[in-house]
Amino acid sequence: MPRWVFPLIILTVVVVLVEFYTFQAFKSVSKSKIIRFSFLLVSLAVYINFFITVFTYDRSNGQTPQFQMAMGLLLTVSIPKLVVIIVLFGEDVYRWIVKLISAISSNETQPLAGRRKFISQLALGLAAIPFASFIYGIIQGKYNYKVLKYQLSFKDLPDAFDGYTITQISDIHSGSFTNKEKIQYGVDLINQQKSNLMLFTGDIVNNKADEMDNWIDVFAQLEAKEGKYAILGNHDYGDYMKWEKPEDKVNNFKAVKDIHKKIGFDLLLDEHRYIEKDGQRIALLGVENWGKGFNQAGDLEKASSGVQKEDFKILMTHDPSHWEYKVKENDFNYHLTLSGHTHGLQMGIEIPGFFKWSPSKYVYKQWAGLYEEFGRYINVNRGFGYHAFPGRVGIWPEITVIELKKA
Incomplete structure (x- = not known):
């Protein structure tokens, strides 16, 4: 049988x-x-x-x-x-x-x-x-964008970055979109935050690069005062569909990476950049996708090569399980990690400040929002777009704004 x-x-x-x-x-x-x-x-x-x-x-x-x-x-x-x-x-x-x-x-x-x-x-x-x-x-729920703001304090934050703001977006999943007016509204809302830095934490498409063709002009409008940076998510590799030829998958992956340049993002592939301000700097690191049990392409050591232990560090990694298993207890001290991936399963119940539940919590320990352990933080963005289920119930699309403060 x-x-x-x-x-x-x-x-x-x-x-x-x-x-x-x-x-x-x-x-x-x-x-x-x-x-x-x-x-x-x-x-x-x-x-x-x-x-x-x-x-x-x-x-x-x-x-x-x-x-x-x-x-x-x-x-x-x-x-x-x-x-x-x-x-x-x-x-x-x-x-x-x-x-x-x-x-x-x-x-x-x-x-x-x-x-x-x-x-x-x-x-x-x-x-x-x-x-x-x-x-x-x-x-309507899949367009019910929410701006969530956090203020995080660190003793070793360089003085020049006191009050520095970061907008995080994640999981665009452009292959799911059908309403350009609503997506434009979401992009305008992102720009209204007027943050210093904009960080995108992966999954720009569902599978194929051409899913983004009709949306490049919209997302190219995204603005940040001091730069826009991105990483890849698990869907960006084209692993979830049947390709006629192996080279088709290879070419698609190259095209997905090229999308980020077209919309003005610097794509970090196990790399880092220093963000400088008034003679001081912080390190921004971005790894390829690393998920517990699948697609562990990300190389944290490679991305950290050349970064000093005493540097203030922000890490972008798509899957929050990376933080749970490899990052949070790492003595190299990654101060703030930004992830996405879970979408909060796009359904659940949230009463801000009181109650938060989704079936996603039974799969991921960190599944939506801000978490802290060992004095280190991770924010798991609920995602801008949607996937599989064409809507959101109780877990709304998210734009995160984080303000860094000197403790």
């Missing part, structure tokens, strides 16, 4: 179970056959659209907006159903316990039809919250 058969059987059972419970909820709440069968037809249409898209799209084109929309629709109708099944299955467990107790004690149970209708109404009401959130996330 092929190894994919068993997971497929499990997935089929789960889907049937979810659809059964959700249909039961509609059946308990409404007697209208039109509503019931409309629900079934919509669900069936979403599943058919997804599987047709998956099995027919050309992988040599990378992840297309059509594929992303099929994924988005699937999640939009599936996540709310999980809410329904949790509520109704919980009520079923309660029913079984009551029946078991009644059977043991020989007492008659009261009919629960009224309770079932109320629980179904409750389940559908709760499910409406993620449903509406996903619809908003696909239509």
